[in-house]
Amino acid sequence: MTGPLHGLRVVELAGLGPAPFCAMLLADLGADVVRVDRPGGSGAVEPKLDLLNRGKRSIALDLKDAAGVQTALRLVERADVLVEGFRPGVAERLGIGPDECLSRRPQLIYGRMTGWGQDGPRAQTAGHDITYLAVSGVLHTIGRAGGPPQIPLNLLGDFGGGALYLAVGILAALWEARRSGRGQVVDAAIVDGAAHLNTLVMGLLAGGLWRDERGVNLLDSGAPFYDVYATADGGYMAVGPLEPQFFAVFADRLGLGAQAGAQYDPSAWPSLRAAVAERFAGRTRDEWTAIFADGDGCVAPVWSLAEAPADPQLAARLTYVDRDGVVQPAPAPRFSRTVPQLSRPPAEPGQHTAEILADWLG
Numbered sequence: 001m002t003g004p005l006h007g008l009r010v011v012e013l014a015g016l017g018p019a020p021f022c023a024m025l026l027a028d029l030g031a032d033v034v035r036v037d038r039p040g041g042s043g044a045v046e047p048k049l050d051l052l053n054r055g056k057r058s059i060a061l062d063l064k065d066a067a068g069v070q071t072a073l074r075l076v077e078r079a080d081v082l083v084e085g086f087r088p089g090v091a092e093r094l095g096i097g098p099d100e101c102l103s104r105r106p107q108l109i110y111g112r113m114t115g116w117g118q119d120g121p122r123a124q125t126a127g128h129d130i131t132y133l134a135v136s137g138v139l140h141t142i143g144r145a146g147g148p149p150q151i152p153l154n155l156l157g158d159f160g161g162g163a164l165y166l167a168v169g170i171l172a173a174l175w176e177a178r179r180s181g182r183g184q185v186v187d188a189a190i191v192d193g194a195a196h197l198n199t200l201v202m203g204l205l206a207g208g209l210w211r212d213e214r215g216v217n218l219l220d221s222g223a224p225f226y227d228v229y230a231t232a233d234g235g236y237m238a239v240g241p242l243e244p245q246f247f248a249v250f251a252d253r254l255g256l257g258a259q260a261g262a263q264y265d266p267s268a269w270p271s272l273r274a275a276v277a278e279r280f281a282g283r284t285r286d287e288w289t290a291i292f293a294d295g296d297g298c299v300a301p302v303w304s305l306a307e308a309p310a311d312p313q314l315a316a317r318l319t320y321v322d323r324d325g326v327v328q329p330a331p332a333p334r335f336s337r338t339v340p341q342l343s344r345p346p347a348e349p350g351q352h353t354a355e356i357l358a359d360w361l362g
Contacts, residue, residue: 038062076096115189128154233284
């Protein structure tokens with residue numbers, strides 16, 4: 001194991017989505033993550049392709065059985081962190097809630113991942129990324145003028161507002177525990193994280209610099225110099241020269257001339273958008289990629305998932321790697337000394353049961 005979290009022991013109670021992503025991130029950074037799977041496992045994805053489980057070891061325990069719970073608690077006694085993504089109250093009913101775990105391991109950081117949080121009127125109701133984004137106000141901001149809200153996959157809620165905030169919370173609590181010697185519960189809710197991600201926009205809204213509408217603002221496709229444009233071959237180019245000096249390069253490479261107008265004059269935006277669209281439609285995506293490759297025009301091709309790993313910048317940094325025949329993102333971020341590496345492929349449920357019992361409890 002390598003990475004800055006080498007030596008950190010994490011117990012993950014198997015679940016779906018953001019909690020496994022958080023535990024994967026910790027494993028990517030070097031933590032020893034033991035995933036507690038139910039006997040026989042579960043999930044629609046073939047285990048070796050379930051990349052959220054990479055870098056982890058798996059033990060099979062029946063948490064509805066007293067013996068399985070006791071084994072899980074013995075693991076907790078030797079852990080630094082526990083990660084769970086159950087609905088509020090489920091872990092307590094199973095006998096592995098915060099009280100039980102912290103009584104066994106007072107220094108434990110108990111990480112809880114939910115959509116609505118541990119309390120509040122919706123806490124016990126089901127939801128998914130899209131519903132959490134909707135209630136937080138974030139979904140309302142995404143889309144074009146006159147159109148409905150658009151769905152940003154489940155990246156913004158589950159993984160951005162959820163998993164990453166849980167990871168930050170866990171690391172913050174670990175830092176505090178170095179001083180106090182005491183563990184605590186980290187309550188990470190996707191609605192909280194998504195709202196927090198929207199801090200900049202809320203400030204702009206309060207200052208009258210953001211309209212509470214879709215597709216009419218600087219960063220939501222309202223500005224013609226922050227948008228995507230179709231090319232002659234059906235591809236797309238992403239455009240984002242916000243600063244005047246970059247817009248000047250953009251306008252020059254595109255050959256706009258006098259049609260560029262005053263960048264921040266909204267009255268000129270419709271004609272500017274038409275001119276930009278016309279120019280991009282005249283060449284292929286590869287031609288425009290070459291034209292903007294060596295300047296500060298802030299223009300980039302929109303690659304597909306299959307194309308992205310071959311991008312020169314990503315290829316040079318090995319942003320995507322091929323591990324066991326599966327192309328996947330490399331660990332991030334980068335570190336100068338404690339370099340993270342992909343330690344092991346996703347495990348079959350229960351694959352390391354005997355190994356973990358000997359390693360952690362032997």
